[in-house]
Amino acid sequence: MIALTQVKKSFDTNHVLRGVDLRVETGTSTVIIGGSGTGKSVLLKCILGLVTPDAGTITLDDQDVLRADRDTFLxxxxMLxxxxxxxxxxxVWExxxxxxLRGSLKRPKAEAREIAIEKLRRVGLKPDVADKFPAELSGGMQKRVGLARAIAAEPEIIFFDEPTTGLDPIMAGVINELIREIVTEMGATAMTITHDMSSVRAIADRVAMLHDGVIQWEGPVAQLDTSDDPYVSQFIHGRADGPIEAVR
Amino acid sequence: MSPAALLAALGRTVLSILAGIGRVTLYALDALSHIVRPPFYGREFGHALLTVGWLSLPVVGLTALFTGGALALQIYAGGARFNAEAVVPQIVAIGMVRELGPVLVGLMIAARVTSSIAAEIATMKVTEQIDALVTLSTHPMKYLTVPRVLAALIVVPMLVAVGDVIGIFGGYAVATQTLGFNPATYLKNTADFLEPFDIISSLIKGAAFGFIAALMGCYFGMRSGRGAQGVGRATKGSVQAAAILILAANFVLTGVFFSA
Structure with a gap:
């Protein structure tokens, strides 16, 4: 289980996280929603240790992530x-x-390539993509390669940062389905940040809404549409009027 | 502006410079400490050797060739003022090996390699590739900085050696083809005049300048701000810092080697 308790993070005078409390149970898919610039990415980076929180604790299976052995932890x-x-x-295959190809999970090159091609196939890409360079691929294909890289070592926990941003609706749907399938198939714990409501409905078991530096609402995805929380209601219906200030 | 405000502004500038020097020093020490600690990334090191060394040969060679030729013309013209035209081989040799070879190669590396390293790493930073490296259990210092710095440390002295030889050849070509020097005498005078320590000092300077050039590229790349503007600033800053530090280090090293 990933547990965040009163996590705070500021950049100069910008208080991005003001005391985030969140529990992500093992084997569940949690989606964090919230407007642009509300600190969703910062939250994921705090968990991964890419950004050090100013206050609060983050634990993975009751172990403080900042004190864990980095290699074993990572x-x-x-992450996509x-x-x-x-x-x-x-x-692409590299x-x-x-x-x-390196570190504690190092395999022989031929075996690593075989696994890479298998993972590419899993995300719907043909083996001939393996020897191309990323710049030769479309945005959607790059996302799929990123997804294949995220699952290559069969991790227990997968983070998805805005997985459908910049994709057309059909490709977004394909990526959403892939994420759901892979998470279910691997039994992994997933944490996704997005403001795309179709992603939320396709991927989430549970949803948490981050607003103003705190978790404003948290619950099962089935309760999202019936929630009477004014922030959630405004966000999921995309209304300009409501407690969330919309800059025009 | 009041004297107090002026002093405050001066103080802030001095503190900012000192903080910058401190950050660069800590980064350099961190990089050096990682050079001797595993894991080592052989492929990245090999690639850095190729890009810093082999691919820099044309620009280094041409720079040295033209500089050696121009130096011969200048010394001949200047020497003629007091009937000392015959010193061309000796001065070209000492000038190229002790000063112009290492400095020009260092500056060419700063222009070609430092800028390229800074732009590449800064772009990796703004596109989250550095974060991706960390999540893939790979230390950016080991994967990006160490191979480049180590490669520059090893290969720039070789480039300096090549530059010295080509520079001397440039002087030789001009002197023998246009100034009427005897080829055999020119080469003998060059070889007789140079001392082993002239060459050793040239190579040491090359290693120091290579280290500075690669380190500045990595440092500014890693500290890049967001977006295209951040990449541009990092690239510009890295070349400026590398060029100034190379010239400053040259002054210090020349003082240490030859002031006695």
């Missing part, structure tokens, strides 16, 4: 970045097998 995670974050200088 080996449990996979918003822009896929593929390494330009490496071929991106997917990055973790399998």
């Amino acid at each position: 080996a449990r995670f996979g 970045f918003q822009g896929a974050a593929l390494f330009d200088s490496l071929k 991106n997917v097998a990055f973790r399998l």
Whole structure:
């Protein structure tokens, strides 16, 4: 279980996280929703140790993430970045097998390539993509490669940062389905941040809404549409009027 | 502006400079400490050797060739004022090996390699590739900085050696083809005049300048701000810092080696 208790983070005078409390149960898919600039990405980066919180504690299976052995801790995670974050200088298969070509999970090159091609196939990409460079692929294909890289080492926990941003509705639907299938199939704990409501409905078991630096609402996805929380209601219906200030 | 405000502004500037020096020093020490600690990334090191060394040969060679030729012309013209035209081989040799070879190669590396490293790493930073490296259990310092710094440390002295030879050849070509020097005498005078320590000092300077050039590229790349403007600033800052530090280090090293 991932547990966040009173996590705070500021950048100069910008108080992004003002005391986040959240529990993500093992094997569940939690989606964090919230407007742009509300600190969703910062929250994920705090859990991964990419950003150090100013206050509060983050534990994974009751162990403080800041005190955990970094390699062992990170080996449990996979992450799909918003822009896929593929390494330009490496071929697609080398991106997917990055973790399998070095470090504690190192495998022979041929085996790593075979696993990479299998993962590419799992996300709907043909083996001939393996020897291309990321710049030769479309945005949707890059997202799929990023997804294949996130699951290559079969991590226990997978983070998805805005998985459908910048994609057309059909490709977004494909990515959503893939994420749901993979998370269910691997039995992984998933945490997704998005403001795309179709992603929320396709991926989530539970939903948490981050607003004004705190978790404003949290509950099962089935209760999202019937929630009487004014923030949630305004957000999911995309209304300009409501407690969330809309800048025009 | 009141004297107090002026002093405050001066104080802030000094503190900012000192903080910058401190950050660069800590980054350099961190990089050096990672050089001797595993894991080592052989492929990245090999790639850095190729890009810093082999691919810099044309620009280094051409720069040294033209500089050596121009130096021969200048020394001949200047020497003629007091009937000392014959010193061309000796001055070209000492000028290229002790000063112009290392400095020009260092500056060319700063222009070609530092800018490229800074732009590449800064772009990786703004596109979250550095964060991705961390989540893939790979230390950016080991994967990005160490291979480049180590490669520059090893390969720039070699480039300096090549630059010295080509520079001397440039002087030789001009002197023998246009200034009427005897080829055999020119080469003998060059070889007789140079001392082993001239060459050693040249190579040491090359190693120092290579280290500075690669380190500045990595440092500014890693500290890049957001967006295209951040990448541009990082690239510009890295080249400026590398060029100034190379010239400052050259002054210090020349003082240490030859002031006695």
